[in-house]
Amino acid sequence: METVNRQIVLAARPVGLPKESDFRLVESPMPRPRPGEALVRALYLSVDPYMRGWMRRNGTSSRTVEVGAVMVGGIVGRVIESNDPRLAVGDLVEGSLGWQDYASAPAKALRHIDPSVAPAPAWLYVLGMPGLTAYFGLLDICHPQPGETVVISGAAGAVGSLVGQIAKIKRCRTVGIAGSGEKVRFLTQQLGFDAGFNYKTTSDYYAKLKEVCPTGIDIYFDNVGGPITDAVIQLINARARVAVCGQISQYNLEQPDVGPRWLLQLVFKQAKVEGFSVFQYADRYEEGLRQLATWLREGRIKYHEDIMDGLENAPRAFIRMLQGENLGKQLVKIAE
């Protein structure tokens, strides 16, 4: 049994794109579970765009990681000691335990997972926050109807690639915007998207969108923001629905960005733009997970993981995810 816990803490608030030196690996004593808690050995860590927001001091986002504190993040791990009857040693659990080898947490904050339904890392992806985000964001905010055109920015990312597949299940025409030719091929050849384009090699987003969405855009699932979103808005149809999940183009900016004003377009099109967070659907997670697991079992949802090895490499994995270098869900493997 280890006696030392490795943790990755925030060393400095990043300016622009985070650097590896904004993080620090520290060693601290093994945590001890209190009554009602379980001690968990982390196996996989999820790195996600939202974490960049938590690294800001005065983020409008209500939460902040303090300098010197362990980075936040969801993990899948194994219970190695339990002071709660609901969890036994050996159980697999998912929870927000941070970037560290071990953590102790209240049993009620841990989700018991069943590896016979899907392998451990999938519980950080299709059967975790990204899956639920895609499920509720698309279905609850956008209400896709058969034959509608759905455009997704950040389409090859963890959430975007699931949104597109769920849109196909709902018999929509699905168009993905991504940041490399390889990603676009992945979307159209592996995941069944109807069309896609690489925004990095496209000079006129509006013209390209008009070409790939000849009947206009009914639904837009936005992970990116900025000029891509400006172009999409010019092509929305009457009663279009826009779900704003993230704005990764804005996260590393130190000054607020400006862009064209387009609220009048919402009036002309009687259209809606709605921001959301998966947490607002907490009381419906069961419904979402049941449906996602069914689609997974039926082979109607495919997923691809991009796994980096070693807790010490979590900062690198996080930075490469922010730069869009991952293909599929970026995870970090911490232990076997």
Next chain:
Amino acid sequence: METVNRQIVLAARPVGLPKESDFRLVESPMPRPRPGEALVRALYLSVDPYMRGWMRRNGTSSRTVEVGAVMVGGIVGRVIESNDPRLAVGDLVEGSLGWQDYASAPAKALRHIDPSVAPAPAWLYVLGMPGLTAYFGLLDICHPQPGETVVISGAAGAVGSLVGQIAKIKRCRTVGIAGSGEKVRFLTQQLGFDAGFNYKTTSDYYAKLKEVCPTGIDIYFDNVGGPITDAVIQLINARARVAVCGQISQYNLEQPDVGPRWLLQLVFKQAKVEGFSVFQYADRYEEGLRQLATWLREGRIKYHEDIMDGLENAPRAFIRMLQGENLGKQLVKIAE
């Protein structure tokens, strides 16, 4: 019986704020009602911000007034000849008959109005499009709850002044933004708004809004857009609802405007911004009119009209309304 019909046509597409020379008074033969039509003598004409959009050539708005064509607009008038059994000579009607003394229209495109419910001009205001716009925009898009804070831009305008009063009926705290001290006093002293401010004498909209909305903003009814809207968005509460009715700050711009990007704020606040048009509620007009008439009869809604005399003065009335010089609904009286 007159034999000549006076009409105001679009003489030139305006650049920026319309000028009187962008309109022309012409005389044409009296229209003759065809079978199923009625000939109507206009009594009052409504001039509204939406008309500015229709004066553009390539407005994203789907409708355009051609140069040389009669300006669009709603009127209340009296039937002077009828070829349809549903309407009799002497009936009062409301319809979109344009800026002219006389018009012939299908009976089914005319709304029969009852002057015992409210005087004729009120059917262009509280019991017309502005009233229905306020009613559905606030209630259907924003779902106001008792105790919530509602901010209204263009609050002293035809729609805004009704939105604020309906919000008070729904027991909300109501804050109006308007363009003169006189208008703000009208809102707070005559119409029961809880607070208001004159944006023309306010340098820091954000600081002022923070002062008058100490618990944040739950609902924003936007008639104006631009920097006022930018400031409001920074102060919205979780699950805020924004109804976009108009963007009068943008109508006279010849170049698209730019402003700060704030979609991320919608994610943090899980908030919605929805554009709408009253026409999408056509099948519920009866419900809205019944409720508005009840509130009017109970004295819970007050209204103020700003009436200019003479069809020939319609361009002046329209331009002064676009400049915000009217207090209450701008109308033009065409005949007794």
